[in-house]
Amino acid sequence: MSGKTVVRPYGDTTGDGMVQVSFTLPVPHDKRAEGAAIQLANKMGIDPAMLVHAKQMGDGFTFFVVYGRVNHLVDVSAVQVVERDFPLLSAREVNAVVKRRLRRKLSVVGACIGTDAHTVGIDAILNVKGIAGEKGLEYYRELKVTNLGAQVSVPELVEAARVERADAVLVSQVVTQRDAHLHNTREMSAAFREAMPAGRRPLLVVGGPRFDESMAAELGVDRIFGRGTTPGEVASFLVHALVTDKRARA
Numbered sequence: 484m485s486g487k488t489v490v491r492p493y494g495d496t497t498g499d500g501m502v503q504v505s506f507t508l509p510v511p512h513d514k515r516a517e518g519a520a521i522q523l524a525n526k527m528g529i530d531p532a533m534l535v536h537a538k539q540m541g542d543g544f545t546f547f548v549v550y551g552r553v554n555h556l557v558d559v560s561a562v563q564v565v566e567r568d569f570p571l572l573s574a575r576e577v578n579a580v581v582k583r584r585l586r587r588k589l590s591v592v593g594a595c596i597g598t599d600a601h602t603v604g605i606d607a608i609l610n611v612k613g614i615a616g617e618k619g620l621e622y623y624r625e626l627k628v629t630n631l632g633a634q635v636s637v638p639e640l641v642e643a644a645r646v647e648r649a650d651a652v653l654v655s656q657v658v659t660q661r662d663a664h665l666h667n668t669r670e671m672s673a674a675f676r677e678a679m680p681a682g683r684r685p686l687l688v689v690g691g692p693r694f695d696e697s698m699a700a701e702l703g704v705d706r707i708f709g710r711g712t713t714p715g716e717v718a719s720f721l722v723h724a725l726v727t728d729k730r731a732r733a
């Protein structure tokens with residue numbers, strides 16, 4: 484990053500404040516709908532606002548793309564994010580630490596819970612094929628992975644974790660409609676706390692593209708992983724939290 488910490492969006496020239504937003508309004512596509520889109524953009528602080536795309540999406544809905552200027556500034560130095568606070572290990576290093584320090588395989592149970600059927604994300608983390616050029620956790624010799632798949636209920640998950648003597652439970656939540664991901668995660672963490680005494684509870688990890696990674700404590704889990712997570716990051720965190728630095732647990 485350059486020395487500047489206070490920045491503006493960039494469209495055509497540096498700092499010109501240009502942004503592009505898209506949204507849908509529950510109105511059929513006509514001139515009035517386009518005016519309504521501009522009005523909304525103005526209320527969002529985009530001024531001037533140019534309509535660059537409008538398309539009717541079925542009966543009574545129109546999708547818009549608006550391009551325009553905002554005057555807001557962003558102070559990058561004031562941004563708070565969850566930074567990686569554990570070392571990134573290779574698969575070989577993860578296997579070596581588990582074998583030497585745990586002296587048994589580390590058991591991982593994963594699932595999509597609730598009605599969520601989006602398994603691509605959890606499969607990317609768990610299945611051998613992995614993602615982004617990295618192999619998934621099944622590839623790690625010292626990890627024992629049980630992938631329960633889609634639409635697993637919380638009681639089923641708790642039971643599977645018990646049967647598999649899970650060291651870690653990995654849950655994926657992709658659908659966020661009506662905050663389903665938050666409700667399901669809270670239900671899951673509460674169920675584990677009720678079913679298992681402190682100290683015997685597995686490490687609870689959730690992931691999905693629309694989680695706020697800073698909400699782990701609020702949701703009762705040990706870690707949240709968001710968009711673009713790779714299996715290596717997850718394996719490194721598991722080793723850190725369960726083997727090399729147990730203080731990482733909530």
Ligand code: B12
Nearest residue numbers: 599600601602603604653655658659660690691692711712
């Ligand atoms: C593929 C897909 C489907 C497939 C799913 C197939 C399958 N087996 O997974 C099908 C067609 C079944 C489907 C159905 C539906 N879908 Co869909 N789907 C998608 C789509 C196009 C891609 C999702 C995906 O695979 N991403 C790729 C993976 C690799 O990324 P990821 O999930 O983010 O995972 C990464 C990270 O988030 C993280 N991660 C994820 N989970 C976990 C877990 C752990 C433990 C960790 C550590 C990390 C981690 O690591 C992963 C790798 O980096 C998205 C739109 C989009 N472009 O994202 C919509 C989307 C998710 N679907 C959506 C919707 C609404 C639905 C339906 C409700 C549609 C309908 N009306 O029927 C149904 C719901 C079905 C159900 N019961 O869940 C919405 C959700 C909106 C919302 N706010 O919740 C989206 C965003 C589309 C949209 N823009 O509206 N869908």
